[in-house]
Amino acid sequence: MIIDLQRRLAEIGRIRIGQQVPVGNGSKKTRPAKLTTFRLTSPDRNRIAQAALLYGGNPAEWDAPAGKQWEVITESDALNVIVPPSDMAFSQHYELWSGGGCQRRCDGRNESISDGPCICDPDKRECAIHTRLSVMLRDLPGLGVWRIDTSGYYAALELQGAVEIVQLAAGRGQMLPARLRLEQRMVKRPGQSTKRFAVPVLDIEVSPAQLMAGGAATMIDGTPETIAIEPPAPTVAELVEQVNAQRERKRRKNSAQPVARTGLKPRTAAEANASRSNGGGGQGETGIVVTTSAPPADDSEAPASTAQNRKMHALFRDLGLTEREDRLIVTSSILGFDVSTSSQLTVAEASKLIDTLDQWWTGECYDDAGNKISTDDKIREILNAATLAEVENDTAATQEGN
Structure with missing residues (x-):
């Protein structure tokens, strides 16, 4: 679709x-x-x-x-x-x-x-x-x-x-x-x-x-249907009891054997920190070799998700930004750097863009002086500024060529 x-x-x-x-x-x-x-x-x-x-x-x-x-x-x-x-x-x-x-x-x-x-x-x-x-x-x-x-x-x-x-x-x-x-x-x-x-x-x-109740409970021939009443939501105590009462999942025949208990006392936080300060590995007081892996990569630097891209396009459409060039100009203005394609955005950048567009959609728009303005005026201000900058660049290039 x-x-x-x-x-x-x-x-x-x-x-x-x-x-x-x-x-x-x-x-x-x-x-x-x-x-x-x-x-x-x-x-x-x-x-x-x-x-x-x-x-x-x-x-x-x-x-x-x-x-x-x-x-x-x-x-x-x-x-x-x-x-x-x-x-x-x-x-x-x-x-x-x-x-x-x-x-x-x-x-x-x-x-x-x-x-x-x-x-x-x-x-x-x-x-x-x-x-x-x-x-x-x-x-x-x-x-x-x-x-x-x-x-x-x-x-x-x-x-x-x-x-x-x-x-x-x-x-x-x-x-x-x-x-x-x-x-x-x-x-x-x-x-x-x-x-x-x-x-x-x-x-x-x-x-x-x-x-x-959640919709049109009427048949296509006009006959009313009986509205089903939803059961009350369970309490926290009932949910905890349900979780504790769940039976252990049956293991597959070819599954790995569970790790046997060592009988050793778990390390304290101080012991774990001391082990990391000694180079991230080695032998602790218990005689167990401790190894640590590198910290996970920051998810915010990963490419924007499919759901984020869909949300961005939906917000652009709702705000009347149907031209690709206009969307890129607005995106560049919000993020503070030139964007040539939305596929280069990271998760963090896409989140910032979506949050800003959401605020605009609800009417939370402000000019450079901090005065509240309409969403249409905000978008027009950004597009006009980009057009003016382009004209100034073309004029400067023409003067240099002469």
């Missing part, structure tokens, strides 16, 4: 809560209209036909902007779904779209397309919230996810809250059974007309007790 590749399931269709309808008066123009049931679209005709059998509706060809697809307006306002781990299921950004595509995408602080800070006025944003949730339709054959996109305010708040609950189980690699419902709501404010809109709601079919 390649540890620095992001996991995901193939998207096989979309779940929609509206459609385009003619404006009327013989015009070819269309307008968006909300639905009271879910609409499914996919480039796979067979999946839409199977969905129509499950959820009702008539499958039909759909002239999608990306090409010919198939659609069915179901008769159901609730779908049984399974939510994959959150890194494959949920994303949320402020986005600005135009005819040329997505112009901006940010998290309220950093804009990812230009790789700069967010330029929107927080009190009057040009960008709109875009929430995307990917789920597996529980009763539909096939492996893949169906994505629902919404730019609604209430959906953004409520889906995010539900996904945070999902993360509790996602950390254990579990997929939670759930129901995706389409609720019809209205908002009435003074001096304004009543607004009616549809909100997708994710309702997890797991009780809080089941989550706390």
Whole structure:
């Protein structure tokens, strides 16, 4: 398994809560209209036909902007779904779209397309919230996810809250059974007309007790299972008694004979130290020849372990350092010497690097003056310093050549 590749399931269709309808008066123009049931679209005709059998509706060809697809307006306002781990299921950004595509995408602080800070006025944003949730339709054959996109305010708040609950189980690699419902709501404010809109709601079919007990104790058909109660942990006294009661392991037939007892009194620490001071060997007062071996090599100088390398790459990925050159620059800055490859790191160096990246991940970052700064600012500071140093070196080399 390649540890620095992001996991995901193939998207096989979309779940929609509206459609385009003619404006009327013989015009070819269309307008968006909300639905009271879910609409499914996919480039796979067979999946839409199977969905129509499950959820009702008539499958039909759909002239999608990306090409010919198939659609069915179901008769159901609730779908049984399974939510994959959150890194494959949920994303949320402020986005600005135009005819040329997505112009901006940010998290309220950093804009990812230009790789700069967010330029929107927080009190009057040009960008709109875009929430995307990917789920597996529980009763539909096939492996893949169906994505629902919404730019609604209430959906953004409520889906995010539900996904945070999902993360509790996602950390254990579990997929939670759930129901995706389409609720019809209205908002009435003074001096304004009543607004009616549809909100997708994710309702997890797991009780809080089941989550706390360690997972989704629910069968795939929705039947609850009985939660097993773990036995109490044994006390220290009980553990000691168990160890003492263990029978001696049966020796192999070809095993070496145990060393016979000498009947001599064990040496004291002073006698052992005196023996070492006389050259590490020789004959002690007991008449026994004592030999000592060289001290073991320091494990900290051994090459970094496979587990350490995996942890380093995982932390780099979480911090957004996907380019090898950037990772080497940050590694060199943390360790204080030039690093050309992570394979040259020792156990001690890898431990220092992992500890520092862990602190950054938790927000414990400081500049050279000791002021606390964000993780993104810290990384940007290191990369900018490296770029500046490279430019200065190139300038100096050019001047020497002239």
